[in-house]
Amino acid sequence: MRNLAPRESSELEALETREWLESLDYVLHASGPARVGRLLKELSSHARQKGVQLPFTANTPYINTIAPEDEVPLPGSVEIQRRIKSLVRWNALAMVVRANRVEEGIGGHISTYASAAALYEVGFNHFFRARNEDHDGDVIYFQGHASPGIYARAFLEGRLSADQLANFRRELMPGGGLSSYPHPWLMPDFWEFPTVSMGLSPLMAIYQARFTRYLEDRGLKKKSDAKVWAFLGDGETDEPEALGAITLASREKLDNLIFVINCNLQRLDGPVRGNGQIIQELEAAFRGAGWNVIKTIWGREWDPLLANDRDGLLVKRMGEVVDGQYQKYAVETGAYVREHFWGVDPRLIEMVKHLSDDQLKKLSLGGHDPQKVYNAYRAAIQHKGAPTVILARTIKGYGLGESGEGKNITHQQKKMNEDELRRFRSRFGIPVADADIAQAPFYKPADDSPEIQYLRERRRALGGYLPQRSVTVGPIKVGGLESLFEEFYEGTDGRSASTTMVFVRMLSKLLRDKEIGDLIVPIVPDEARTFGMEALFRQVGIYSHVGQLYEPVDMSTLLYYKEASDGQILEEGMTEAGSMSSFIAAGTAYALHGINTIPFFIFYSMFGFQRIGDLIWAAADARTRGFLIGGTSGRTTLAGEGLQHQDGNSHVLAYPVPNLKA
Amino acid sequence: MYVDQESIFYYLTVMNEQYPMPHMPAGAREGILKGLYKFKPSPDTGSRLRAQLFGSGAILPQVLKAQELLEKYGVAADVWSVPSYSELSREAQAVERWNLLHPGEKPRVPYVARCLEGATGAFVAASDYLKALPASIATWVPGRLVTLGTDGFGRSDSRKGLRDFFEVDARFVTVAALSSLAREGQLPKDVVQKTIKELGINPEKANPATS
Numbered sequence: 088m089r090n091l092a093p094r095e096s097s098e099l100e101a102l103e104t105r106e107w108l109e110s111l112d113y114v115l116h117a118s119g120p121a122r123v124g125r126l127l128k129e130l131s132s133h134a135r136q137k138g139v140q141l142p143f144t145a146n147t148p149y150i151n152t153i154a155p156e157d158e159v160p161l162p163g164s165v166e167i168q169r170r171i172k173s174l175v176r177w178n179a180l181a182m183v184v185r186a187n188r189v190e191e192g193i194g195g196h197i198s199t200y201a202s203a204a205a206l207y208e209v210g211f212n213h214f215f216r217a218r219n220e221d222h223d224g225d226v227i228y229f230q231g232h233a234s235p236g237i238y239a240r241a242f243l244e245g246r247l248s249a250d251q252l253a254n255f256r257r258e259l260m261p262g263g264g265l266s267s268y269p270h271p272w273l274m275p276d277f278w279e280f281p282t283v284s285m286g287l288s289p290l291m292a293i294y295q296a297r298f299t300r301y302l303e304d305r306g307l308k309k310k311s312d313a314k315v316w317a318f319l320g321d322g323e324t325d326e327p328e329a330l331g332a333i334t335l336a337s338r339e340k341l342d343n344l345i346f347v348i349n350c351n352l353q354r355l356d357g358p359v360r361g362n363g364q365i366i367q368e369l370e371a372a373f374r375g376a377g378w379n380v381i382k383t384i385w386g387r388e389w390d391p392l393l394a395n396d397r398d399g400l401l402v403k404r405m406g407e408v409v410d411g412q413y414q415k416y417a418v419e420t421g422a423y424v425r426e427h428f429w430g431v432d433p434r435l436i437e438m439v440k441h442l443s444d445d446q447l448k449k450l451s452l453g454g455h456d457p458q459k460v461y462n463a464y465r466a467a468i469q470h471k472g473a474p475t476v477i478l479a480r481t482i483k484g485y486g487l488g489e490s491g492e493g494k495n496i497t498h499q500q501k502k503m504n505e506d507e508l509r510r511f512r513s514r515f516g517i518p519v520a521d522a523d524i525a526q527a528p529f530y531k532p533a534d535d536s537p538e539i540q541y542l543r544e545r546r547r548a549l550g551g552y553l554p555q556r557s558v559t560v561g562p563i564k565v566g567g568l569e570s571l572f573e574e575f576y577e578g579t580d581g582r583s584a585s586t587t588m589v590f591v592r593m594l595s596k597l598l599r600d601k602e603i604g605d606l607i608v609p610i611v612p613d614e615a616r617t618f619g620m621e622a623l624f625r626q627v628g629i630y631s632h633v634g635q636l637y638e639p640v641d642m643s644t645l646l647y648y649k650e651a652s653d654g655q656i657l658e659e660g661m662t663e664a665g666s667m668s669s670f671i672a673a674g675t676a677y678a679l680h681g682i683n684t685i686p687f688f689i690f691y692s693m694f695g696f697q698r699i700g701d702l703i704w705a706a707a708d709a710r711t712r713g714f715l716i717g718g719t720s721g722r723t724t725l726a727g728e729g730l731q732h733q734d735g736n737s738h739v740l741a742y743p744v745p746n747l748k749a
Numbered sequence: 750m751y752v753d754q755e756s757i758f759y760y761l762t763v764m765n766e767q768y769p770m771p772h773m774p775a776g777a778r779e780g781i782l783k784g785l786y787k788f789k790p791s792p793d794t795g796s797r798l799r800a801q802l803f804g805s806g807a808i809l810p811q812v813l814k815a816q817e818l819l820e821k822y823g824v825a826a827d828v829w830s831v832p833s834y835s836e837l838s839r840e841a842q843a844v845e846r847w848n849l850l851h852p853g854e855k856p857r858v859p860y861v862a863r864c865l866e867g868a869t870g871a872f873v874a875a876s877d878y879l880k881a882l883p884a885s886i887a888t889w890v891p892g893r894l895v896t897l898g899t900d901g902f903g904r905s906d907s908r909k910g911l912r913d914f915f916e917v918d919a920r921f922v923t924v925a926a927l928s929s930l931a932r933e934g935q936l937p938k939d940v941v942q943k944t945i946k947e948l949g950i951n952p953e954k955a956n957p958a959t960s
């Protein structure tokens with residue numbers, strides 16, 4: 088082949104490829120996927136032996152992970168679900184547009200929810216279970232700036248009034264309004280988790296999922312199949328906190344954890360990876376970390392095209408186009424897409440010659456196709472032994488048409504003129520008359536309409552409405568505490584002691600307390616010995632889901648490094664951010680699980696507020712309870728350590744946190 | 750920084766509120782760099798009732814409005830702009846330290862104290878940040894410094910709504926000044942009471958620092 092003309096060589100290559108693919112198809116049909124897997128492994132090992140260097144890749148082709156033949160149809164009436172979704176879209180949009188008319192510059196986001204509508208609606212109608220007497224309920228971290236959509240749904244559910252919607256971002260209006268983003272501090276009956284400081288919610292979700300396991304392993308809570316879902320933006324994953332703990336999730340086999348990353352390929356300013364593919368980048372990172380990765384890139388209209396892609400030309404084309412270019416297709420005409428996406432190869436053009444430009448333009452994406460999303464979620468909840476991430480491709484500002492869809496300005500868009508509103512209304516079939524359109528009225532069908540009936544029935548079947556925050560747990564019993572502290576009131580009788588030593592002694596006594604000992608959750612970021620806490624290792628054990636699979640080197644000593652599946656200490660390793668996330672999970676369990684766990688997070692004081700101040704602010708917002716213990720106090724007591732360790736700052740940094748007693 | 754090759758860096762905050770930007774007052778350069786300068790003295794030099802109002806950033810226009818409001822109550826108020834409380838506080842601390850260690854020498858006077866020398870009446874600082882920030886210069890203010898700030902979680906709402914919520918708008922600056930004067934016995938208490946009512950302030954409103 089080497090000396091052939093390029094054109095001839097490429098045709099020969101295509102032929103050769105086709106032969107190989109057909110052989111592979113034959114094996115697949117004759118012996119099944121497992122055999123194909125073994126064969127490929129053999130081939131790759133053979134190639135390596137022959138000196139072929141195969142570059143490492145953690146990626147799969149740029150197509151859906153779930154094959155069409157493995158899909159099940161979306162349950163329920165597709166049409167009614169589409170109608171409900173359209174109504175949520177409309178009300179979410181109207182909420183933002185109206186708020187900004189009343190008060191110029193009040194802000195709000197339209198395009199984020201517009202791109203994520205199907206991701207949420209499929210969840211609400213089929214997956215998210217509410218907490219009630221029979222079930223723990225799924226835990227949902229909603230993407231912060233998608234809040235208008237969540238409010239709009241609660242409006243259809245009859246949980247929020249039109250007045251409340253009208254007062255979006257106007258909480259000081261008489262009768263109250265709705266907070267900009269999820270803030271349990273501001274809406275304690277509604278929001279559970281503050282998520283809008285991007286990157287913290289994925290981190291907190293991971294530790295939340297792990298803390299649920301901890302409670303179960305320690306017998307503080309019944310085992311349950313509840314899931315933790317975190318809805319994230321693709322731009323959000325640039326925050327180091329977002330991906331920083333993903334190996335913990337796979338190491339701990341947290342199959343109760345599901346990330347849904349809305350890959351609309353855009354962040355605030357422009358494309359997330361204009362010159363690359365964010366979906367592929369994330370796939371590699373998560374697969375490399377041991378997650379189950381489900382890519383939901385293409386909608387159903389693409390299935391027949393891919394089925395006809397016998398030479399793999401389309402898959403290859405899909406994989407070589409960069410995100411910036413995909414974004415361009417989203418704002419362009421079908422003719423443009425035909426010329427620039429399909430036009431690179433006459434064989435590709437041939438594949439779509441039966442489609443009009445309009446049809447080409449409307450080939451939908453995976454994250455907008457409820458059936459694709461449904462199947463991704465279904466696979467995610469069934470997956471065992473590892474957390475799942477769903478990478479769902481969408482268009483930012485989906486449905487906003489020329490006024491915002493896929494545009495770089497779309498993140499900040501909050502206004503729409505009458506014409507744009509009318510077009511949106513017509514596209515989604517909202518029954519608002521032309522005469523009223525300028526007012527952007529909220530619209531809710533009658534209680535006995537099929538939409539409201541369906542939506543209510545689904546929520547009933549899934550255990551109730553969410554998000555919803557409620558505190559049902561009663562006070563802890565503190566009968567024995569007075570006597571527990573008695574010895575400390577006495578002072579040390581002339582002997583010297585440090586407050587760190589005294590604290591550790593108190594903690595150790597608290598852990599033994601009959602009434603609340605079990606509720607204490609000591610959390611340390613690889614710093615227990617620093618504070619003389621190693622005796623606790625033995626006393627209550629270090630939590631490890633699998634127990635202790637090795638013989639610790641110090642087994643023969645009294646204070647050996649004891650790991651146990653019912654261990655009480657969360658020895659997080661050197662991650663203050665992770666430890667703080669555990670602190671938040673433990674300190675909010677009173678609301679989420681109805682369990683009054685009392686976390687003590689003991690950290691090197693300079694690596695607390697300075698390092699993870701924003702998580703502490705989130706903890707405050709989340710109404711977290713517990714004790715942060717910063718050692719060693721002061722800039723002069725920690726002799727010899729120098730400017731990075733000696734803490735003269737933390738009290739000043741703690742000062743602004745309104746509900747933190749420092 | 751780069752000319753003198755200093756190992757320093759800057760933190761500046763910029764805002765999104767639009768209002769006419771004043772020209773730099775004559776002679777203000779040094780004060781801007783040091784953190785304090787008189788922005789707009791009261792034209793009324795004869796009044797018995799006086800106030801010194803401190804503002805920065807987005808709250809400076811509120812303080813200027815309070816200056817006008819106070820005029821109606823017969824109070825002549827000077828407005829000071831405070832680009833940097835931390836610079837003022839650090840300089841004053843450094844001077845105090847020198848004084849502490851040099852008891853035999855003529856005490857030096859911190860910049861902020863020099864600026865305010867002879868100033869009388871009420872002293873009110875309003876900030877879009879925590880009250881602790883303006884409070885950091887209180888020691889060198891020649892009177893009791895009342896600080897208004899945005900301690901607490903706040904809400905999502907309009908600027909106007911938020912400034913009412915946090916009690917940092919022109920009305921609160923005005924009431925704070927009057928109340929301070931009443932405390933000093935320069936005004937009858939019921940004037941403050943009346944003003945609270947006139948300005949539409951709800952005295953039983955929730956405490957923004959804790960709600």
Ligand SMILES: Cc1ncc(C[n+]2csc(CCOP(=O)(O)OP(=O)(O)O)c2C)c(N)n1
Nearest residue numbers: 199283284285320321322323349353354355
């Ligand atoms: C820590 C942090 N930095 C910046 C922001 C401001 N911000 C809000 S959303 C956003 C872009 C989000 O893009 P992406 O995560 O892709 O979400 P999308 O709206 O596209 O779904 C930015 C920069 C923030 N909320 N939090």
Ligand SMILES: [Mg+2]
Nearest residue numbers: 321322353354
């Ligand atoms: Mg995005």
